[in-house]
Amino acid sequence: MSTTLLQKARTVIRPSREAMLHRDPSVNRFWNDNKETFEAAWTEWENENGHAGIALDSSLYASALRRAIEEAWKDPTKETEVKDLWTEVFPNVYKAQFFDPDKLPVLRDYLKKVADADIPLRPPYGIVLNRGGAMLDPRSEGYLAAPTFQAFYQDLMDRYMRPVSRLLFPDVYGYDSQTFGFSIAWQAGKDTKLQPHTDASSVTLNINLNLPGEDFSGSAVRFMDSNSRKVESLTFEPGTALIHHGRVPHASEPITEGERQNFVLWLYGERGQIPYQHGPAAEPISAKQRWTIPQINSDGFAPF
Numbered sequence: 175m176s177t178t179l180l181q182k183a184r185t186v187i188r189p190s191r192e193a194m195l196h197r198d199p200s201v202n203r204f205w206n207d208n209k210e211t212f213e214a215a216w217t218e219w220e221n222e223n224g225h226a227g228i229a230l231d232s233s234l235y236a237s238a239l240r241r242a243i244e245e246a247w248k249d250p251t252k253e254t255e256v257k258d259l260w261t262e263v264f265p266n267v268y269k270a271q272f273f274d275p276d277k278l279p280v281l282r283d284y285l286k287k288v289a290d291a292d293i294p295l296r297p298p299y300g301i302v303l304n305r306g307g308a309m310l311d312p313r314s315e316g317y318l319a320a321p322t323f324q325a326f327y328q329d330l331m332d333r334y335m336r337p338v339s340r341l342l343f344p345d346v347y348g349y350d351s352q353t354f355g356f357s358i359a360w361q362a363g364k365d366t367k368l369q370p371h372t373d374a375s376s377v378t379l380n381i382n383l384n385l386p387g388e389d390f391s392g393s394a395v396r397f398m399d400s401n402s403r404k405v406e407s408l409t410f411e412p413g414t415a416l417i418h419h420g421r422v423p424h425a426s427e428p429i430t431e432g433e434r435q436n437f438v439l440w441l442y443g444e445r446g447q448i449p450y451q452h453g454p455a456a457e458p459i460s461a462k463q464r465w466t467i468p469q470i471n472s473d474g475f476a477p478f
Contacts, residue, residue, distance in 0.1 A: 183215035184292045194299050205296060205315035215293050216319040224291055228284045230326035236271040243334055250461035257341045264406050265399045266419055268342055273413035275386045282385060288318060298356040306359025313476045332467045339377040339441055340464040343419060345456040346376040349443035351468040354477060360393050360434040374477045375420030375440035376448045383435040384412045390432030398423040421451055444473045
């Protein structure tokens with residue numbers, strides 16, 4: 175019997191954690207040499223019902239956000255109903271209920287099946303080598319290439335994140351054609367914190383994927399305002415999201431108990447272009463322009 179690509183992907187010799195931590199050239203070669211094999215393996219896994227009984231669709235979103243988004247796509251003049259759902263919780267940092275907490279088990283069950291598929295996934299070691307994380311965007315090595323997930327991810331970026339970003343941060347328009355994303359899973363006693371930094375994004379969306387009752391201690395996101403020097407630690411509940419300019423300094427505080435799971439999603443322009451912090455004021459655009467999808471292909475550039 176011939177070996178399938180799924181079987182091949184599961185048995186390939188993988189780079190060590192140490193090699194990944196030290197960015198050994200062999201790690202890059204590993205992902206590049208096996209790219210087509212891994213992509214085909216995810217399709218094979220899906221065709222064999224690896225995610226049987228799990229549907230990733232619009233029902234996962236918080237109902238108020240989903241209804242407002244759908245109406246705005248039909249009639250952009252109704253976009254204020256979307257904007258009203260976001261509360262400014264720190265200078266230029268907004269919060270809203272993004273996923274329905276009661277539907278989060280569907281997404282988490284899917285991610286559990288993905289982990290159990292035993293197909294190599296590249297962790298987001300450009301920031302920290304997070305054991306439970308994965309790259310989500312096709313521009314990244316070793317990304318989660320399952321077709322069902324990719325359709326869900328692209329819809330999230332195109333129909334939800336981008337128009338919301340343009341509503342809250344007008345200067346990102348024109349610097350939002352490219353997508354990037356990864357998941358993280360902070361675990362007490364393991365990869366526990368992230369030092370103060372800014373993101374190489376025009377805008378960042380951070381979504382808490384913890385289930386109701388899946389509590390943790392610590393691991394707040396600490397934001398720093400460059401103008402006022404104000405510092406504040408923010409927590410966000412299951413299914414809620416924080417959105418902010420990538421240039422806003424922030425950090426993850428140490429997690430002391432439990433786990434915290436998140437999607438971290440970025441938008442930026444071609445070849446990593448982002449708006450100037452002290453540049454000229456953004457040119458006004460119409461509601462109709464905000465609710466469009468850029469007709470620009472991925473440039474293949476990955477920030478890390």
